[in-house]
Amino acid sequence: xxxxxxxxxxxxxxxxxxxxxxxLCEKGLxxxxxxxxxxxxxxxxxxxxxxxxWEFPHRGTRTQEMIEAYPVLKxxxxxxxxxxxxxxxxxxxxxxxxxxxxWFRGYHVGGRSLLWGRQSYRLSDFxxxxxxxxxxxxxxxxxxxxxxxxxxxxERFAGVSGSKEGLPQLPDGEFLPPMELNxxxxxxxxxxxKHYEGKRHLIIGRAAHVTAPIxxxxxxxxxxxxxxxxxxxxxxxxxxxxxxAAMKTGNLTLRPFSIVTQVLYDKDTKKATGVEVLDAETxxxxxxKAKIIFLNASTIxxxxxxxxxxxxxxxxxxxxxxxxxxxxxxxxxxxVRVSGWVEGYEDKYxxxxxxxxxxxxxxxxxFGDKREYLRGFGYQGRASRENWxxxxxEYSIGADFKEALTEPGRWTIGMGGFGEILPYHENKVTLDKxxxxxxxxxxxxxDCELKENELNMRKDMLTDGMEILEAAGVKDVSGYDGDGTxxxxxxxxxTARMGKDPKTSVLNKWNQMWDAKNVFVTDGxxxxxxxxxNPSLTYMAFTARAVDHAVSELNKMNL
Amino acid sequence: xxxxxxxxxxxxxxLGGTIIGAEAFLTGCKPAAPALSTIEFTxxxxxxxxxxxxxxxxxxESSPGAKAAGIGAFMKVIVSDCYEAEDQKIFLEGIGxxxxxxxxxxxxxxxxxxxxxxTELLTALDATAKAYEExxxxxxxxxxxxxxxxxxxxxxxxxEVGATQALRYVETPGRYDGCVPYEKGQKAxxx
Numbered sequence: 001x002x003x004x005x006x007x008x009x010x011x012x013x014x015x016x017x018x019x020x021x022x023x024l025c026e027k028g029l030x031x032x033x034x035x036x037x038x039x040x041x042x043x044x045x046x047x048x049x050x051x052x053x054w055e056f057p058h059r060g061t062r063t064q065e066m067i068e069a070y071p072v073l074k075x076x077x078x079x080x081x082x083x084x085x086x087x088x089x090x091x092x093x094x095x096x097x098x099x100x101x102x103w104f105r106g107y108h109v110g111g112r113s114l115l116w117g118r119q120s121y122r123l124s125d126f127x128x129x130x131x132x133x134x135x136x137x138x139x140x141x142x143x144x145x146x147x148x149x150x151x152x153x154x155e156r157f158a159g160v161s162g163s164k165e166g167l168p169q170l171p172d173g174e175f176l177p178p179m180e181l182n183x184x185x186x187x188x189x190x191x192x193x194k195h196y197e198g199k200r201h202l203i204i205g206r207a208a209h210v211t212a213p214i215x216x217x218x219x220x221x222x223x224x225x226x227x228x229x230x231x232x233x234x235x236x237x238x239x240x241x242x243x244x245a246a247m248k249t250g251n252l253t254l255r256p257f258s259i260v261t262q263v264l265y266d267k268d269t270k271k272a273t274g275v276e277v278l279d280a281e282t283x284x285x286x287x288x289k290a291k292i293i294f295l296n297a298s299t300i301x302x303x304x305x306x307x308x309x310x311x312x313x314x315x316x317x318x319x320x321x322x323x324x325x326x327x328x329x330x331x332x333x334x335x336v337r338v339s340g341w342v343e344g345y346e347d348k349y350x351x352x353x354x355x356x357x358x359x360x361x362x363x364x365x366x367f368g369d370k371r372e373y374l375r376g377f378g379y380q381g382r383a384s385r386e387n388w389x390x391x392x393x394e395y396s397i398g399a400d401f402k403e404a405l406t407e408p409g410r411w412t413i414g415m416g417g418f419g420e421i422l423p424y425h426e427n428k429v430t431l432d433k434x435x436x437x438x439x440x441x442x443x444x445x446x447d448c449e450l451k452e453n454e455l456n457m458r459k460d461m462l463t464d465g466m467e468i469l470e471a472a473g474v475k476d477v478s479g480y481d482g483d484g485t486x487x488x489x490x491x492x493x494x495t496a497r498m499g500k501d502p503k504t505s506v507l508n509k510w511n512q513m514w515d516a517k518n519v520f521v522t523d524g525x526x527x528x529x530x531x532x533x534n535p536s537l538t539y540m541a542f543t544a545r546a547v548d549h550a551v552s553e554l555n556k557m558n559l
Numbered sequence: 560x561x562x563x564x565x566x567x568x569x570x571x572x573x574l575g576g577t578i579i580g581a582e583a584f585l586t587g588c589k590p591a592a593p594a595l596s597t598i599e600f601t602x603x604x605x606x607x608x609x610x611x612x613x614x615x616x617x618x619x620e621s622s623p624g625a626k627a628a629g630i631g632a633f634m635k636v637i638v639s640d641c642y643e644a645e646d647q648k649i650f651l652e653g654i655g656x657x658x659x660x661x662x663x664x665x666x667x668x669x670x671x672x673x674x675x676x677x678t679e680l681l682t683a684l685d686a687t688a689k690a691y692e693e694x695x696x697x698x699x700x701x702x703x704x705x706x707x708x709x710x711x712x713x714x715x716x717x718x719e720v721g722a723t724q725a726l727r728y729v730e731t732p733g734r735y736d737g738c739v740p741y742e743k744g745q746k747a748x749x750x
Binding site: 388408409 | 614615621624636637640641678681682685689712713716717718722726728729730731732734736737738739741742748749750
């Protein structure tokens with residue numbers, strides 16, 4: 001095999017790219033994984049993971065210099081002192097906001113698998129059937145029973161802790177032992193169950209943390225410093241999980257600083273032949289060839305590559321024959337929060353820092369509950385005791401004030417909504433040929449907004465959330481509709497959706513491009529609808545399934 | 560201007576003996592602390608802020624106070640690097656204003672006040688700042704003392720001294736227990 005020839009190329013090394021590489025390698029293929037950013041080595045490069053809060057000059061907070069340097073990242077929590085190196089540089093990698101879209105990217109080996117929230121939920125047939133039943137967009141070409149074994153498969157390897165609840169809208173999985181709700185959360189859960197007669201549920205979050213031994217991984221130590229990298233490898237990331245598995249086969253080559261600029265397409269065979277790479281450090285251009293290409297560059301970026309590919313045949317790029325490439329961009333809309341305080345439990349506390357909260361699965365438009373809008377939302381939150389950042393009624397400064405602050409305060413509880421955004425054709429990404437990035441490459445223009453369905457849903461998110469807390473006896477419940485700007489969910493989905501018909505979708509049911517059957521797109525781009533559950537687990541399952549199909553087709557000489 | 564020897568003599572006469580440390584505040588005709596800057600962070604300013612912080616969170620039997628956590632230096636770093644220019648100005652001018660408050664209300668520079676006098680002064684200032692925050696428009700800037708108090712609490716409880724001595728810090732808990740007994744007087748977790 002020539003130096004630049006492989007059996008398969010995987011573009012991107014995040015959650016789905018890592019899975020694609022592992023599965024392809026384990027099936028015996030020689031794989032090249034291309035990553036646009038720098039390498040981050042497991043444990044060794046987690047330079048801040050063992051530091052105390054006092055070891056950061058600004059105690060983790062953002063400086064004016066950082067605010068100036070990161071005009072997008074500054075819009076939310078990602079701009080901070082502790083892991084700034086793990087977020088893409090806004091100025092090197094600009095994009096155009098036709099409407100405001102907060103795009104928070106991780107350009108390095110591992111991508112956002114190092115930074116994710118680790119919440120891992122299955123979609124159900126309520127999600128897979130919704131488009132067809134409601135006449136929205138196109139039907140998912142897959143149902144739950146087809147993807148279920150793949151959810152089982154990826155959960156067993158990734159390690160997902162959770163409790164079995166028997167909820168049809170949130171199927172149970174192959175769980176490691178659940179983390180524990182604290183005493184207030186347990187009681188609130190009971191009160192919710194009683195008040196809503198078993199129709200609403202508060203459960204422990206299902207999180208990709210190892211809570212019982214898994215080969216090659218450490219058990220969660222409850223440090224809650226996950227986004228600095230876990231020295232124990234206790235949460236699922238490319239570095240802790242899929243990359244070592246792929247490396248172990250001896251079949252993987254990983255090339256950092258490799259910006260894939262296009263998929264090379266041969267119009268005679270109607271297949272891709274490889275990819276073109278721009279070396280991010282040297283600006284040299286390289287070509288890598290392979291029989292199979294997996295695009296896992298992240299939603300929006302995989303589409304950017306496709307839009308730059310085969311433009312001599314399709315001016316709008318590879319996969320544009322359907323007219324849907326770049327369209328139907330989705331996220332989850334966040335920003336509605338409710339909270340209050342809980343009387344009593346002064347003699348109760350907790351030990352350890354649980355990097356997980358509770359989850360209230362969707363209950364709207366299900367089981368006879370009917371709303372003015374389609375689909376629904378879930379809540380994620382936690383109960384805890386107040387820390388030193390509080391007022392003490394009796395004291396303002398001095399010794400008594402200080403002593404009072406050294407003890408925990410009242411119990412409080414808060415939660416935020418995660419709402420589904422419908423796939424709208426008008427919510428789209430295009431190429432902005434008037435603007436270039438640090439490497440002279442054109443950038444994407446993002447044109448996406450919430451519409452009436454989402455705005456109506458947000459009203460219920462607020463009122464239902466407050467009602468739930470009040471029903472559970474929480475005091476002084478308040479809430480607000482904060483910032484629901486798309487992108488802030490950091491769950492970009494769509495732009496290369498799967499479907500049943502090449503005329504209305506970019507991918508078939510195997511994540512395989514209708515226009516180039518040896519190209520597979522298995523990051524969030526393929527999502528036909530967004531559901532309201534955190535999506536990464538679904539990308540893992542569809543990626544493993546797509547690799548299985550791809551290799552089987554390759555072996556049958558169909559690719 | 561009196562000469563220095565005269566001044567010392569007078570103090571001795573008034574109080575009927577030699578005063579320890581008298582030289583420290585005899586820098587002019589009138590007792591005065593080292594000069595403060597309202598345009599930049601000087602060593603004197605940091606000493607001053609250490610005392611403000613120590614008054615807000617003093618050393619107690621159970622743990623050292625804010626000065627031991629280097630609170631003045633912390634305030635300098637945060638205000639210089641993280642505050643917007645307008646807030647920096649309010650904060651630095653606030654140092655001068657606080658000292659003026661001391662002179663007006665207690666007749667002395669803040670640094671020359673006794674611990675009780677400092678506490679009394681800052682207790683009143685805290686009430687003023689709270690009333691100001693409640694009355695102001697949302698977009699209006701904060702009172703300088705609100706800034707100093709916030710920075711003191713944050714800087715202290717996130718410092719090594721604050722997190723490990725005033726609070727409890729466990730680097731690697733190793734497990735999670737969602738329901739453990741708590742007795743009044745036990746320290747809160749630092750993070």
